[in-house]
Amino acid sequence: MREHESGGDFKRSIWRTSGTKNRSITVPVFLAYCVLGAALRGLVRRGGSARALLVVETSDAAEVFAQAGRLFLRQHFHFEEYEKPTVWVLSESRKGNRVRRNLFEEAAEKDEAILICDSETEFDEEAALWADVFVHLPKPTTRQIEATFRRFGYVLNDSDLEMLEAETWTRLSYAFPPKRPVSVGLQRLRSGPHAVVKEVGQPDDGPTLADLHGFGAAAEWGFELARDLEDFRAGRVRWDEVDAGVLISGRPGTGKTLFAGALARSCQVPIIASSAAQWQAAGYLNDFLRSMHATFEEARAQAPCLLFIDEIDAFGNRTTGGHNDDYKRQAINGLLEELDGFKRRSGVVVVGATNHPEDLDPAIKRAGRLDRHIVIPLPDATTRQKIFEQLAGFAVPPEQMDRFGRSTEGMSGAEIEQLVRDGKRVARRRGSRDARFDDVVHLMKPLVRLPSLQRRVVSVHETGHAVVGFELGMNLESVEVNETFVEDGATSVGVTHFRAPEFARHTRSFYNDHLAMLLAGLAAEKMIFGDFCDGAVGGDQSDLARATALATKMEACFGLGRTLAVEVVSNRELALLRAQDPSLRECVQHILEQAFERATSILRGLRSAVDEIATCLEERRFLSAHVIESIIDENARGPTGREMTQGEGRVHTSD
Structure with a gap:
């Protein structure tokens, strides 16, 4: 001044x-x-x-x-x-x-x-x-x-x-x-509402849904929405006939934000992007509610448009409790009022994105709000290759396709984009404007050949899953052991495939069969080698972790244990339930011990078949269900241990 x-x-x-x-x-x-x-x-x-x-x-x-x-x-x-x-x-x-x-x-x-x-x-x-x-x-x-x-x-x-x-x-x-x-x-x-509004929707500003790969059901829904919005603008349908609320979920890097932008361009409407965190940055509860209301008002002013709410799980769940219950309850109530309250959101399509859909309050997912839930999965091998080629501007050589698919297994679209950026940087360092696959191949996770001893262990482990699953009436398809794997990566060294059933009653017996199959790999290792290693123990997707989670749900969440009273919690809260209730932990331990003993009993009764299947798998690295059944029949089976014939959902066990 x-x-x-x-x-x-x-x-x-x-x-x-x-x-x-x-x-x-x-x-x-x-x-x-x-x-x-x-x-x-x-x-x-x-x-x-x-x-x-x-x-x-x-x-x-x-x-x-x-x-x-x-x-x-x-x-x-x-x-x-x-x-x-x-x-x-x-x-x-x-x-x-x-x-x-x-x-x-x-x-x-x-x-x-x-x-x-x-x-x-x-x-x-x-x-x-x-x-x-x-x-x-x-x-x-x-x-x-x-x-x-x-x-x-x-x-x-x-x-x-x-x-x-x-x-x-x-x-x-x-x-x-x-x-x-x-x-x-x-x-x-x-961080206020004025700072989070951005318009896209021009086809040349970025990719449309037609340009993207790997979005599956989300892309199909998006194409249908584009048609509905066109009909709405032309007066052929009313707004209540448009599917105007969706929840998309997926792991970080799967492209939820990318999908929202492509959706807006495909629908040729503006997009307003915000999040609970941005609204909370406005200050206290009243500021939060005003900021959220201002964003919805902006969306209504630009209708028809798309309102993208990132990390919507930050609103939480009113049933979980906590020291800030009142704040959480009023924040969620404010969101519900905006979604379907007195001021209808005619012309506004709300897309909520989250990494943890289980943490979201059920009321937000009810009819008329974000009632449709679409999961964006990690891209498969074919999709990963298409994403890479689109970003890189050149094709993966045919002789490198297998290596590329295995080295990038488990990678998200964002991680593949990072791989392309790194490859282009390598090209610039060598003085070239154009990157080649040779610039990228050395940046991918190297494939390590599985040692012979480890291949034997994996073969025995997967044989355990296959034999016990087959004996318990599950729809076995095949079992395989990979010759190479990515060290410290997501590539599986072994996998057993079961076909999903059309119908199945998820009774206590059904889950007990599933637990026995999950623990059969460990049981086979202990039977053959005297003990099992930690390869099937560590990580939330390991056999033992999945079995522990399932046994906890049977006791505490499904009403299939000592009491009909149930706890409605997310998967991440199961460990807290066990820690807070020693008797629950004892029950889970008892269920797991019974499943392990049952798997061990089945394998011991078929010991000669287990040895032959494991040897064949080690040599051939792939066996179909028909071959496994033939080997079991030829080895004069004892009691089958089969207690039911209901099918099991498709299971991939990898260690």
Whole structure:
């Protein structure tokens, strides 16, 4: 702020006067002080009485200017520290009413007084006689905003300056309370609704759904939505006939955000992107709700459009409990009101994205809200190759396809994109503008040949799964052992395939069979080698981890154990249930021991068949269900141990 804008030694005195409590001088108060001081500069220079009637543009500015007015009077008219300057905010009145006369009479007794009101307040004619100065306060100038932030030690860039010029006094007051660093307040304003709106929807701005690979059911739904929106714009269907809410989930890097952008382009509508975290950055609960409401209002203003809510699981679940239950409940209620409350979201398609759909409150997924749930899986080998070739601009050589597929197993689209970026960087370092597959192949995870001893162990392990599953009536398809694998990667060294049944009753017997099959690999290793290794134990997808989770659900979540009472929890909370309930942990341990003993009994009864199948698998590395059945029949089986003939869902065990 320049000297002539604020009147003399303005910026020195406001900071250095001992009678001023500096901690109350916030960013918005100082900014208002600059505006007010520039308007009353002549009043100070003239001397004598100082009675000012100031009109602000909006009612939310009145209290901020009242604080600035008190600073102004104290600074320039020598108030003692114990004296309170006369600054009143006149409440807004309806048209036809008058400001109370006695307020002016009381102010008339003061030599220095400031009355502040908004532009809708009406006055008696005597108001002009009372006031020495009658001023409509303007909005802060660019130079005043810059000077204010310089006073607080912060230099604004053009983007922040443009944002601040558009902010309301209420939002400034919330963003810059006493003692909060200026940088934190600016970050909160940047995270507000105005900062999260971005329009796409132009076909040349990025890929459409037709350009993407590996989105399966999500892409199919998107194509149908594009047709529905076209019919809606043409007046052929009503909005309640459009599928306007969907929840998409998948592991990080599977392309949920990419899908949302491509969906908007395919539908040729703008997209507004936000998240619970961005709304929470606005401040307290009321600020959170206002920020969320503003985003939905923006979406309604641009309808038809797409509103993308990332990490929607951050809203949580009202049934899980916790120290911030009330906040969570009101936040979720606010979202539900926006999704299907009194103000219908006609023309707004809401897409919620999450990595953990099980953590989302069930009410958000009910009919009329985000009732359709689509999982975006990790891309398979064919899809990974298409993604790579689209990003890289060249094809994978035929002789490298197998290696590429195995080395990239378990990788997401984002990880493949990173691989392409690294390959192009290698090409630039060698002085070439164009990358080749040779630049990428050395960056992929190397394939390691499985040692002979380890191949024998894996063959025995997978044989255990196959034999016990077959004996218990599961629909075995095949079993295989890979000759090579990715060290510290997702490539399986062995896998047993079971075909999914068309119908199955998931009874206690059904799950007991499944547990026996899961633990059969460990049982086979112990029977042949005397013990099992940790390859099937570590990790949340290991045989033992999956069996432990299933046994816990049987006892605590499915009503198939000691009690019919159930706990509704996510998979990640199962361990907490066991830790909090020692008796539950004992029951789970008992179930697992029984399943392990049952698998061991079946394998011992078929020991000769197990040895022959494991040897054949070690040599051939692939056996069909027909071959396994033939070997079992030829080895004069004992009791089958079959207790049911219901099929089992497709199971992949990999260690």
